[in-house]
Amino acid sequence: MSRLLLLGGITESLALARQLPAHHIYSLAGIGRIPTDLTCQVRTGGFGGAEGLAAYLRTENIDLLIDATHPYAAQISQNAATAATLANTPCWALRRPGWQAQAADDWREFTDWTDLIKHLQPFKRPLFTLGREPLEHLDEIPEQQFWTLRAFDVYPGNARAEVIGARGPFRLEDERELLRSRAIDVLVSKNSGSSATEPKLQVARELGIPVLILARPELPPVARQFTALPALIESLREHGFLAGSQVQ
8 A cells, every 4th residue: 555754834734634545654753733523643842953854754565755844944855865766765845936926016036134124224124924033133223113913823022022823814904004004015925826915915905014035945856846836736547546535
């Protein structure tokens, strides 16, 4: 019986995991909520780098590795591709396309935190939707700025920063209220390509607010790459990993 290991990290990976029968494995880093409604096995935590993952692929007799991690989880994707080569196991990847700027958008790309700080200098009230990284810099906020951070969970802020704990999908009207009530003058975001978090970009467009976008990392080549879940599901059926499953 063919067996696959699914490395999760995006909404589509959970949708796929819900289709997997009991002998397949869904792996999560352990950050955030762990689903409890799956038929397949669920594994949390790291593997010990590429060599550790390769050993796991061999030990568990994995026939296919699927990388459905976050577009910015470049190290995990590199470990997956390397481990697949070491274990002689095919690796497929689900890599959704990034958002594309529209005519009315004012997008400015940055590459790392140092580059971002330079781009932020003219602004006073940024909204960060980068995950937890800005939390490490709360003691570095310039006097003229007040930061609003949104992360999966609530964390302590300070006199110059508010931390909001919230998980998507986010509604358009709620994003309007957030940006207006905090007087946000610049949005800082990853280019995740997720429809669940895209409304913030529409609101920034409506309000004429610039968007600082973190450049996507370069990801390694794999045996097959998919940009949408239905195509991946169909290929898994064709190769005998799924039987009659439908995307929910």
